Amino acid sequence: MEALIGFFGDKLHVSGTLALSLAYATCIGSLLGFVTVYAMFAIWMERKVAAHMQVRYGPMETGGWHGWSQSIADAVKLLFKEDLLPRDANQVLFWIAPAIVFCGVFAGLVAVPFAVGVQIADVHLGLFLILSLAAVEVVGVIMAGWASNSKYALFGAVREAAQVVSYEVPAAVALLVPVLVVGSFRLGDFNAWQEEHGWLVFHNPFVVVSALIFFIASLAGCKRAPFDLPEAESELVSGFHTEYSGMRFSFFFLEEYVSMFVSSLLVATLFFGGWTLPFLNVSAMPAPVGLVVLLAKTFFFIFVQMWLRWTLPRLRVDQVMAMGFKYLLPWGFVCVVATAVFEAQGWRWLPV
């Protein structure tokens, strides 16, 4: 980010605030571009992964090889689709809800280090910022469910409120473990720490358990796989975004894939050593190599999320709550305490 401001400063002889805003504009623009391209690729990838797991082909027609341009066609279709507004829905809330939902998750990407120098805002409380912004998205979903004046959407919104809020607690507790080991909230520090000490996952067994807990909690956070109750097709027709169509619906769709990306990225950065590789000194190499390594890990976790979605049935609302509070939370606390003891004694698990 500073390099960008510097570039604007001397190349275009622009004064301070204008350079700052220009730099931010380019960053946000490039991030938005990256996110939409990623979302289209992820949607196509999900349809192909689901298809091949179900002995069928998936999109084949649009574009040449294996229907690669299916997502672009869908996006264009959604652009031209009629944007319905239910008769006595609450117009204002109905209109704002998708925006809030998308911004909540998209803003989380601000504090994420993509490669050695590539980071929009090097926030010292990066992890804390991302978690709190993820909570904003819940407000948008409840607004959508309430505003669309349909009983099924209302049920979806109420389930969303119960599930996502209650799964942020185990997620936060599970994240305490890496923070405790590394000692800082800044995501850059995690990469640096893991460069010399090796991947955090191999640090002690409880970090592995907390990684699993965080992965499951983030699944529930972005309403995926066994926890996709707010948009349960077989019960609630399509949950909170039943009444949405056209571009508004695509915002919800985009949000789901971006939150998948954020949570996979967090798992990769915090537990599996961001852009570091055990044998290769990646930070010495040029920035794109780190970016490729990080994205490879992220897409592996996104694949695992998709794999889970097409294997497991859906949980019931009370089972989701029970699992959150009876299984994930207690084990989260156990991991935190145990890691604290391990750190104090300096025990290590593997000779790394």
Add this chain to the structure above:
Amino acid sequence: MGGIREYFGNISDALVTTVKGMAITGRHFTSEPPITVQYPRDRLAVPPSYRGVHILEQQKCIDCKLCAKACPVDCIEIEAVHHGRILEWQKFTIDYKKCIFCEFCIPPCPKDCIHMTAEYEMATAVNDTMIEDLLTWTGLRANDRREVEAGEAKKAGKPAPPAPEGVTPQPGGPAGGNAAPSGVVVTSAYAPGSPGAPGGLPRGPRKARDGSASPAAPAAPASAAAPAAPAAPAAPGGDLAARVAAIKAGLASKGKGPS
């Protein structure tokens, strides 16, 4: 104590069964090839015994209407004027909006002249086009017309009109190479031997037919729906005409007997 064991049992059970389930879908993702067929391009092979669109061998049909009576949904309508043994065909339509493809119309036919082909693609946008006419020709063919007039003349006592020289036996298919018949000679899509009948020549945009004996080779690409040969004896146009001629000869020889 049971609670604790059950608590840990749940955790291990959940993890083990999830992983086993993922193993199945993972194996399908990597090693099982997809089995779906991309429909308009590739089509599943349809067995010859498939019950699809009907086909009528009009020469053998004697307008007994048994098939129309046997139909549970009454979707067959037949109209023909009887001139003694000769039939002047108006229509033989099946309403495919009602037809349930139960093949009850096939067994009662005394002459065994209605069959079902393996053709199943009949989607159309307009309801009225679902009423399909199975006739190969309507009205009277030239040969039949002459016999009818000869009969009436004999009845009225006048001498029979002289037969034009060089009349060749009437091939079963569209009217032979003689004078343009008075009836509208039209070839139905699925009549035996006509292009487009399954197993027959590929169907394509139809050129106006003016009595030319051999069907002109249409330019449209080969897109015959049913690759498998249909059970119906709709052999390719060539040898069918020969077979029909043989039947005609047979009819002519025992024509004197009770028809």
Add this chain to the structure above:
Amino acid sequence: MNEDALHARLAAAVPGVGVLDSSVKDPFVVVEPGALVAALTFLRDDPACGMEMLHNVTAVERPEAMEVVYHVCSLSQHHSLTVKVRMPRPEGGTHDTWIPEVPSVAGVYASADWHEREQWDLLGVRFTGHPDLRRILLPPEWKGHPLRKDYVYPGEHGGIPLELDAVPLYERGSDEPPPEPHPPRPPGTPLVQPPAPFSSRPVAAGGRTAEPGAGGGEPH
């Protein structure tokens, strides 16, 4: 236990039970309407009969009477019995005037609940004492009982014409005359347009399809 023994036990226990008619392939017992509930309760509760399940209730409209037939069967003793109730048709008893009354057995067998509602709905047999005798299959405001022999097929229902080939309402404006149907298709033009030339890939013979994209089709 065969039908005769069953009938003997029933006739002994419950008054008003008729003779066993075994002229037909499935012998049946005719019971007066008044004794119906007692007979079925006995058949269900008596350990020797042990008719646990009433699996069918049917009303049959004969020219001379309306019969309601109850098929009960025992799962433990592997036997079954047909019990009939006959309501003679009053003279001049037509579709609109004659609604026969039969006591409901929904109290004895819960399965009778829906069966009786269906017979009321389709044949107009009123089952007195039924907890919730509403129409089950037809819309609630439907008039008449379709399975009656003298039922007149209604011309329209709720403004929707019911003739077989009626021009659908949405095609017909409220006032302007119905549009004349499309010109009939000249015989000979193919019913099915040739499929659009989608792509050049060969038509697969077996179930397996050629790998898309690879194996280009023959030139055209």
Add this chain to the structure above:
Amino acid sequence: MEALELYTVDERDDLYTEELKLNLGPQHPSTHGVLRVELKMDGEIITASRCDIGYLHRCAEKIGENVSYLQFTPYTDRMDYLAACNNELAWSLAVEKLLGVEAPERAQWLRVIVCELNRIASHLIAFGTYGIDMGANTPFFYAFREREAVMALLERPSGARMLYNYVRPGGVAHDIDESWLSDVLAFCGEFEKRWAEYNQLLTTNRIFIGRTANVGVLPRDMALAWGCTGPVLRGSGVKWDLRRDVPYLWPYDEIEFDVPVGEGTHGTLGDCWDRYWVRMREMMESIRIIRQACARVPSGDFMDKAMVRMYKSPLKPGKGEVYMRCENPRGELGFYIVSDGGTSPLRCRARGPSFCNLSVLDALLPGCMIADGVAVIGSLDIVLGEVDR
């Protein structure tokens, strides 16, 4: 239709709560057809439910009174369109019993094979759609892969893929080609491997068990009182299968197969999981039956000689009435035909198994959550064509 009486004000001291009336259907992804259930909801819990059927009512019984005995056969296919052969079998046996005719031996064995194949296809749909009701979409596609093989097998002799019109009064419509029996045996071998896969993927899955065990428990006497039959009754522990207990087709006596019954392995006896597990084991029993039947198909004619004239002139059975019931994949399908000597029956009543199985729903739903309600409807495995006829 008077509205459900909803209690409006609940005088809890501060919280003003109200019941919600929710319409599940007739257009809903998991009602297995056009079924509408009016639910009274207190939050996620269903407090009262009322089924509203009749959206697929075609009055087949009125048509039965206007067409001949042979012509009604294709209409019975359209009742339970997932098990067309079993419907035709019940109708054909009823007409044969009325006429006092017996189908030839080869036809009887072909009927057993074709009906058991159709039972597997029907149970495969029940298994696939039950997976979708629970949220797992993948088993559906595996189920349809096997069902496609069954439909291809049944297509060869009959000529149609779903509504076969193959079993007719007096025998079967066409003879089978010579390689058909070997293909059926090949399918049986292949199916067993796939069946084990289904269990590993869905049946033993902890989430699936959590969603179905102890849900929609149907006690034994309640099932009997409501007239439930088939896998719904057997799921509650009652060993009652018409193929064995009320023999209607003599080849079944010469075949050795057993009747799977619910045992309450996960949760109480008679819950959704038991009904599901009974259907899964019934598929394997059908495979056993098919294997034994394929080995014993004798040569000979496939349609009774005297009955062939029914194609030309309609049958005229004498006066009489007959009730014939057969084991349809969903339960006991019975045809009660009253004939007054004419060419078409005076009254032909079809007792559909789904009609009685569905009548239990109003008693099962109160107390469940919506997700359980969907699970209960799925476990009853109803087909609305048969409920509404």
